Amino acid sequence: MADETSSPRVNSPKTRPMGGTEFSWYRSVPGGTGITVLALHLSKPPNLSTLQNTLHKLQNSHPILRSKLTHPSFSISPTPSLQIQSFNLSFTSNLLQNLSNPLHIPPLHLLLEHELNQNPWSSEPNSYVFFVTLYAVSDSDSVLALRLHTSVCDRTSGAYILRELMGLITEEEGGVERECENEICLAIEDLIPKGSCDKPFWARGFDLVGYSLNSLRTVNLGFEDVDSPRSSQVVRLKMRADETDRLLTACKARGIKLCGAIAAAGLIAANSSKHLTDDQSENYAVVTLIDCRRNLDPVLHDHQLGFYHSAILSTQTITNGEELWDVASRSYTAFSNAMNSNKHFKDMNDLNFLMCKAIENPALTPSSSMRTAFISVFEDPMIDDSSEVHREVGLEDYMGCSSVHGVGPSIAIFDTIRNGQLDCACVYPSPLHSRKQIQELIDDMEKILVEASK
Template identity: 50%
Template sequence: MSTVETKGRNVGGTECSWCKAIRGGTGIAVLSLLITKPIDISRFQTSLHKLQNSHPILRSKLHTSSSSTDTTFSFLTSHTPFIKIESHNINVTSNILAKNKNDTVSISPLQQIMEHELNRNTWQDRTGIDTDMFVASIYAMPDEKTWVVVMRLHVAACDRTTAVSLLRELLVLMKDEEKEENVVVVEDVVPLAIEDLVPGRKGKKHIWARGLDVLSYSVNSFRFTNLKFNDTKNARFSQVVRMQLNQTDTKRVLDGCKQSRIKLCGAITAAGLMAAHSNKTNSSKKYGIITLTDCRSTLDPPLSNHNFGFYHAAILNNHVIKGGESLWELAKRTYGAFANSKNNDKHFTDMADMNFLMSKAIENPGLTSSLRTSIMSVFEDTVVDDDGMMQQEVGVEDYMGCASVHGLGPSMGIFDTIRDGRLDCVCVYPAPLHAREQMQELINKMKAILIEGGKTYEEY
């Protein structure tokens, strides 16, 4: 790409952490759609070009430069859209699906294609080569009646809010009655990094306080309890399990959250901790939970959901589980710890600490147990998707979205959505560090705990 055609900026601290982590496989965002109507590839290509025109980060390339002492990253943004769609025929798709034919846990073709894309790392060891931040593919399915459309993005360019907005804008563009004014146009340059938009002095911390907090995070991480590791030697990749609740059970859980004055992430966290601790009788264990919060509305100046990029911050809390806790008791305790940390601006003050520790863990794998930063990561706010009618018009029968975690990250990342009143969680984990059967059993326990808790929340 000619420098005459591009603008650019250096990546920020959080973005840089993702650029380092992705080389090991953490930070590949994938949005997969199961389509039941024939795809007009030309229209799809035009829609993607319009998305790139509206969002500079989608028409950027990642430039990597290495010296004897350091590796630096920057975004190079083209004036014109350039994405090209990769088309895969039935033979290619069949070969991918055949890899899972002997698995004891059955998974859908949509999920198999998604897992395949989660592990296509086009950003690995690409020093000196500018790589696209946004890639799109179409897989023809063996039934000859459906297709899987996949959009794969570097997480430095795509947090969960970006992925949700991207899907909604794409649906508008793909509709027959789509009009130009329906697409939000933002500035022609990539927005600033999150560190440059932290308001006032909220991100400031005395050097001694920073040193003590880094030490505290490091020491505590050695005391965290992990899920049992299945295979610590073989190369890792990301796999997915799915947890879905019907409308009745979902409503009960949401009513329980409302009654308890907490968000859904509190209930999901509690269910996950209870499920993980269920086999550890008569013992107290400490677990780490990472909660990701979207900072857009509190930045200076504030950003909207149409500002694509990575603008989430992480808060790490540890919780001691003794066993015998009820769902709502534990949910209120864990959510309260997160809310208190956020009220004290720890997502801003500890941002540099978390990025530093992430970089050090990548450089020194021995700092964490099998590169696990926590037992689970959750999002503060649940995505609410009521776009079912629009999705059907375009032919979207189902979709799944998440980001890979096998290089560095939690034992399980939870991506939760309320879709037409039903809870749908995509749960991603590192394999073979954890086995699919192991994680499916854990998810089944979480689901049972949430359902039972939803039936009994009135008692609390």
């Protein structure tokens, strides 16, 4: 008789161990950070059966989307198992009425926030990584919400999923990408070019101590409620096309990226809100997230889904009355120098370790707030010029971002340049910070960016 343990079983799940970065997200999501949501406002009612089949095609093309978390691995189901959860107009109307909405926030925005706080991974860690919900918001309009575990979906992956989903619906791209069928990419740590992350033992210890001590020197926005249960809320920052063009032109003229200007505007707005005297200065922590796909070995492409971002943590000293471009240039130069020194690879394990330590020991953070930085930004914005395709399928608007109410920054900026207009989802932990507090901060940031670009 053949040894059954040595022969592969038909249709048995494939597994891949988690990498260090993926494991840090595995640790953080149950606490409320790392729930990625893409919410789509559709003006044409989708056929539920057709949509289900479309999503199964998406899962067939990207095995990571049909995986289940089985610590410390991803277990890949051989067949799609996703089932759309659908809510009718009556249910959605009651849900929207029960959600706090003092500012008459549109249903798309409210349902995005609602989805950011749906956390199956908090009660059942061995859950699937991908969930889809369809909400009817009128007789013709609906909101389709795709909710994913961030360990398998960074911002680049989320943007690609949207493009591929639109292509599948319109069949303009001739079907799904097949390059990565039956394949799950390795973790980012396994793809870093040889020598890029080498760091002597003593240097690693020195950096860990340095990050820890610097965190004691940094300040944040004032905390409004440190005791109540937290959720993620969103404020949206939108600029006109002409304002966006002037801002990008001003950045290019100074040799800095948009992330430098956005981070600087946030730092100046936060410092201004404290009404300090002109000679007072404060230190703020900034996290810049980098999509490493083009720097890995082998190089990865956007259609290869997963989490392939790294981070650079820096501290910026801000004095009352500073100009945007002075702060932006200083901040971007520090980031650029760190990139040139490969700190996005060399410090990856250190930052993952500190993130897990903050999860285990909230008291290590100010007021046990779990805030590890003031603001996080992405090195490059997402670019979306697909309005014609969107109109064809009835996609009126969409928002995408990840939750931050566990460990993370006070405000996380998810920026997109959509048909020439800057559109940012700004996520924050509530009620640690209030919507009024963050809305005022974002309004001030927008004013700073517009005025400095004239």
